[in-house]
Amino acid sequence: MTPASRLSRAAWLALLVSAAAPAIAEGPVAAPPPPDAPSISVVKARTGELVASTVVTGTLTPRETVTVGADVEGLRIEELFADEGDRVAKGQVLARLATDIVDVDIAQAEAKLARAEAAITQSRALVDEAQSAQVEAAAALERARSLSGKGIVGQDILDARVSAAAAANARLASAQQGIALAEADRASAEAERREFLLRRSKAEIKAPTDGLVLQREARLGAIVSSAGGALFELARGGEIELDAAVSETALGRLQPGQPATVSLGGAATVEGRVRLVSPRVDRATRLGSVRVTLDPSPLLRSGAFARASIETARADGLVVPRSAVVSTGTRDTIQVVREGRIETREVKLGVQSGADVEVTEGLAAGDEVVATAGTFVRDGDAVRPIPAEAVETAEAAR
Structure with a gap:
């Protein structure tokens, strides 16, 4: 190592010692402050009313x-009413048939x-005449028998009186049979007359009950017959109801008497109540049926599609958002701050x-x-609660 490099190293060491000296004099370094608790959106449990409902769809149909x-049969439609x-009352005439042919039969x-x-009158007169003759013949026979016993009249006269009395009895019996035959003819004629009068009374086709005319097949001039089918189809009492198909899981929540609001399309609605819940479920579709009786309305059209919201439960209690509940199997939990x-x-x-949810x-x-x-967050975590309303307001202002 050269003298110059030794000098440079010494200078660096001196610089490091001088920089560390204040820190060593001040003591250990302080720990960083803890992080702020996370903010979390909260709502307060409130009391309120909850209404549970099931939505079903189906077709409007007469009850x-x-x-x-x-x-x-064989009569022509002459008038239609x-x-x-149209709403009709029981006994109201719906159509009238021509009765000219029946009138001839009645005549x-x-x-x-x-x-x-x-x-009958003639036969009764013959009976009266035959009775008189029979009485006269019987009296003559009695006198002849009395005189024959005294030897005044001969046997030939007695025999003639016996024969005359027998003939008178036969004529009386024949006259009486004539009355019976005439009375039978009268009964037959009376029965025919009643039949034709009945046919004429049936020429007025009347409504058997109050109702709403759904279909009219009757046409002016048409000849009616039993093979021709119905002339009119009525909804009895004018009652129209919703026939809806319901899944088997929802069927158990429905029962007669539950109120329903039925949407007919657009903004039109009609109130009603569940009348019938089917006791069986179709094996193929797994659907049951429910019938909802509707309040009378001119908006109801048989065969139309409709949707109903059926109220299945109503309660007053504590209410929280469903999103606040964690469900795991049969256990439901809520995180409270x-x-x-x-x-x-x-x-x-x-x-x-x-x-x-309640x-x-x-x-x-x-x-x-x-x-x-x-x-x-988990149980025991520190949080900073913020009302959900404030969060929504802040997000809306962005």
Whole structure:
């Protein structure tokens, strides 16, 4: 090593010693300050009302359909008094059939009835005449027998009186049979007349119940027949309801009487109630059916699509956001901020509605809970709580 290099090294050592001297004199270096606690968004548990609902979709359909047809055949539709969309009352005439053919039949039956009445009158007169002759013949026979016993009249006269009495009895029996035959003819004519009168009464096709006309197949001039099908189709009582398909998992939450709000398209809604929950589930689709009875409305159209929100539960209790709950299997927990530190609590949940859920156990009103629970913080961590409303306001102002 040269003298120059030795001098340079000594100078560097002296410089380092002089730089370290103040630090050595001041003592050990202070530890850095701890980091600030992380900020976390919190919400307060509040009391409120929660309404749980299940949404179902289906088709509007009549609660009960009534078909109206003609009870007579071969008559022509002469007048129509109802059309599709009309509300009708029980007994109201929907259509009238022409009765000219039936009127002719009634006239013929009445003529037969008149002839039968005349025949009965004539037969009764013959019976009266035959009865008189029979009485006279019986009296003559009795006198002949009395005189024959005294030897006044001969046997030939007695035999003639016996024969005359027998003939009178036969004529009386024949006349009486004539009355029976005439009365039978009258009964037959009367039955025909009643049949034709009934056909004429059936010429007025009436509504069997109050209802709404859904379909009209009747046409003016058409000849009615039983093979032609129904002339009118009514919704009994005008009742239209929603027939919806529901998954088997949601079916258990539904029961008759639950209120429902049905959307008909656009902003139109109709209130209703669950009338029937199907007791069976289709094996192939795993769907059951639910029937929702709707309040009367001119907006209801049979066959239209509709969506219903059915209220399945309602409760007043502690409410927190669903995002504040961590669910692991059958265990639900919430992270509460207590004195600046995280405290994990197990809770029991109740009714859930949208983004909120009811807490029935493990929480008190006013407790601050982590708005979005998860793995960001753990039990015992120090945090700086910030109300979620303030966070949302700050983000909206950006």
